[in-house]
Amino acid sequence: MTENEATAPTPPSRLRGPVEVIGTGLLGTSIALACRRAGIEVLLTDLSPEHVRTACGLGAGRARQADDRPQVVVVAVPPDHLPEVLVEALDVTRGTDAVVTDVGSVKSAPYNAVRHHPDVRRYVGSHPMAGSERSGPLAAHVSLFEGRPWAITPHLDSDVEAVETVEELVRLSGAVPVWLTPHEHDRAVARTSHVPHLMAALTAGRLATAPATHLALSGPGVRDVTRVAAGEPTLYGQIVTxxxxxxxxxxxxxxxxxxxxxxxxxxxxxxxxxxxxxxGAAGTRAIPGKHGGPARPMQSVWVSVPDTAGQLAKLLADAVESEVNVEDIRIDHDPARPVGLVELVVEEVRAEHLLDSLEARGWTTHR
Amino acid sequence: MTENEATAPTPPSRLRGPVEVIGTGLLGTSIALACRRAGIEVLLTDLSPEHVRTACGLGAGRARQADDRPQVVVVAVPPDHLPEVLVEALDVTRGTDAVVTDVGSVKSAPYNAVRHHPDVRRYVGSHPMAGSERSGPLAAHVSLFEGRPWAITPHLDSDVEAVETVEELVRLSGAVPVWLTPHEHDRAVARTSHVPHLMAALTAGRLATAPATHLALSGPGVRDVTRVAAGEPTLYGQIVTxxxxxxxxxxxxxxxxxxxxxxxxxxxxxxxxxxxxxxGAAGTRAIPGKHGGPARPMQSVWVSVPDTAGQLAKLLADAVESEVNVEDIRIDHDPARPVGLVELVVEEVRAEHLLDSLEARGWTTHR
Structure with a gap:
């Protein structure tokens, strides 16, 4: 692991640690790694001692001992167990100022579980908009949250300091805080995550028993529509419920x-x-763009690239020497050929220059 | 435009030209460009003289004259007009051996329109699985079909020579022929294209009137599920109908x-x-993979890359010097930060070596 200036977060002032992470799956272990990167002590808890050992081996912290006193407790367990583990976390830290948060995909249910708890002021819910089709500590990485929205969902009784501490945890992980009430959060993720997931699953379900000759006509479109449906059925069953x-x-x-x-x-x-x-077309335009800023007009430049080591790097190097910044790359997943078609997305005003320059350097472009 | 060995198609033997392309939109103009690349004469026809002029300007061929005698007619008009234009194409070429094909998204309706035509033997339907959210001749490019499946749908009365000629057109365009009956084709594309499009539109429709605070939680998942719904509503209305x-x-x-x-x-x-x-998860696994071959185990390597010119090229160059072939790249569309997270997909057995090597070269990787 190396560090560079560009990713170094602002040092936290409220968040000093130790941070206890309960549940060392993909999210919990990734948060632990982000805390460790910032030099904060991390205590790990999981029903599976093997997961804890794996997470420790990844440098995510150490196993929690009975006399440890966490400053912040992050509950990162599956949705079914979240309410009980949250109540327990508040109980165990009675008489301290420990901030308790969770990273569950749904926010009303956990809030309802603790809203009558005498220490509910120490609880602030949160939800990072990051994940993967893979799960478990081995799927974790320190920058899982880099640049992603991370919802913080304070309630009427939340301590201001608790909210600020959770915000520091979010920023330290490289994420962008978005504030919502628990109720609004749940309506938002139903729209941007849970219903899209179900629609992808219903669409993909039609492919499961399809004849191979039908599937041979699959293009990039159906791959995009169905991709998220690869996620773990048990977990998504819990989230949706x-x-x-x-x-x-x-x-x-x-x-x-x-x-x-x-x-x-x-x-x-x-x-x-x-x-x-x-x-539907209007809906696709409503999704905020990269960097969240106003969209600059972009144009795609297509180039044939032989599928051998080094060709893609050479292409990018040639784009750099042409002084054009490549905003995005898409590589066509062609089903049968050793030549890939690479789409370089660049500012519209630079596209023509890039085409000329790449052609002069011997590339097969496609105007 | 430059050429390299890897993309040069096998020279056709039956397909000599001239090829008439009726309809100089995205598909028609791209086919014309592929024919021109192979040195075949192309005649262009469109209700819009402006589209013909634009396509000519792109080097896609010349405007058809009254006394031109095409060897092959490719009908590339919108689905609503396809049946009548097909009948007309067979009528106009009566008494010749001209092969007539079309590239419509649906194959039963055009076949039914010509099945009782005395020259139906000269007709063979086809359908390239390629497209774009953009349309018109300016969106065309010569490699639109590179590596894509292209269905050929012979019927009981098709001449063998006509089928072989269409196959040569497909291969010349860089596509991979897939043979189906018109009826099976339509069932296949309903499953792999039309229904996924409608599902994407229904999902995206829920975003069109959503509050901005809901949309702020959009992640890569909802973008993937809804992307194809950006396509032109009138065209997709015709296709689905x-x-x-x-x-x-x-x-x-x-x-x-x-x-x-x-x-x-x-x-x-x-x-x-x-x-x-x-x-749904089983359905995602049923879609054939890149290169159509058995899947080698792949692993993702994540690297932080500052969003400035040259960094991505430097990363790829360093991967090449590490002697690891990058199979795919995904760049995270982060909503608010100047640092991108780049996912390099490489063979599993090479991932550890790549991580070590990139770290030694000063990159921030994420294990």
Missing amino acids: ANSEAVLDLLGEVRRQLDQVMTAIELGDRATLEGVLAL | ANSEAVLDLLGEVRRQLDQVMTAIELGDRATLEGVLAL
Whole structure:
């Protein structure tokens, strides 16, 4: 592990540690690694001693001892166990100022579990918008949260200091804090995460038993739509169940619109069908862009790149020598050929220059 | 434009040209460019003289004259107009051996339009699995089809020579031919393209009127699920309508399973919910992989990369000097930070070596 200036976080002032992480899965271990990077002591707890050993081996901290006194407790257990573990965390730290937070995907259920606890002021919920199709401590990495939104969900009785401490934890992990109430948070993630996941699963389910000749026509589109459905079914079952109210509201909207679409297709009612498609297109434009700023006009430049070591690096080096900054790269997952098509996304005003320059350097571009 | 050995197609023997392209949009103009690359004469026809001029300006061919005699006619018009233009193409070429094909997204409707035509033997349908959220001749590029599946859908009365000529057109464009009957093709694309598009649109539609605080929690997952819904509503309305039977069959399955999911969430019936999610996960594994071959085990290596010119190229160059071939790159679209997280996908057996080597060269990796 090396460090460079660009990723060094602002030093925290309230968050001194030790930080106890309960649950050393993907999220818990990644948070522990981020705390360790900042020099903060980390205590690890998990029902599985093997997970704790693995996380310790990764440099995420040490196993918690009975007499340890954490300043902050991060509960990072699966949604089904979250309410009980949160209550226990507040109980165990009675009489201290320990801040208790959690990183569960749903925020109303854990808040409801502790709202009548005498120490509820020490609890502030949170939820990093990061994850992976993989799970467990070995999937963790210190920059899992880099640049990602991380919701902080204070309630009416939250101590200001507790909220500020959680904010420091968020910033120390490289994430961008977003403040919401627990209720609004749950409505937001139903929309941006849970319902999209279910829709991806329903779409992917149609492929599971499809003939191979049908699947041979799969392009990048269906891969994109279904990708998140690869996530762990048990975990997503827990998440969706814990947010049932908001998810069912939205699924009700989806179902009404699906019925409209089916009737429109049957009747050849093109206006209704196009209306639903146009609403979808508007939805894709509503998602905030990279860097959150106003979108600069971008253009794609396509280049053929032989699928052998070094060619992609050479292409990027040539783009740099052309003094064009590559904002994004997409490599086409072609099903059968040894030549890849690489899409370089650059500022529109620089695209023509890049094409000329790459061609002069012998690349096959595609105008 | 430059050429290199790796992309040079096998020279065609049946396909000599001229090739007439009717409809100089994204697909038609891209096919024309691929023919021109192979030295074949291309005649361009479009209701819009401006589109023809633009395509000519791109080097896609010349405007068709009344006395031109095409060897192959490629009909690349929107689905609504496809049947009539196909019939006209067969009529106009009566008494010749001209092969007529089309590149429409649906194959039963055009076949039904010409199946009783006296010259139906000269017609063979086809459908390249390529496209873009953009449209028109300016969006065309010569390698749009590189490595993509391209369905060829012969019928019982197709001439063998016509089928072989279309196959040569497919290979010349860099695509991989996949043979299906028109009926099976339509069932396949309903599953791998039309229904995924509608599901993406229904999901994205929920974002169109969402509060900004909800959208601030958007992560890569929802972007992936909704990306294709950015496509042109009128065009997709035509495509879905032309394939109504197969699309409605699948949407019926989706709707039944959506009902199951909603009931399961309401009742807390976790087994049913997990069953649907597990079927979705199985579906994602059913999609064929890159290069179509057996999957080698891959591992991701994460590296922090400052978002300034040259850093990405330097990273790739360092990977090359480490003698590790990068199979895929993903750049995280972080909403607010000037440091990107880059995921390099490499063979599992080389990942540890790459991490060590990049760290030794001063990169911030994330284990």
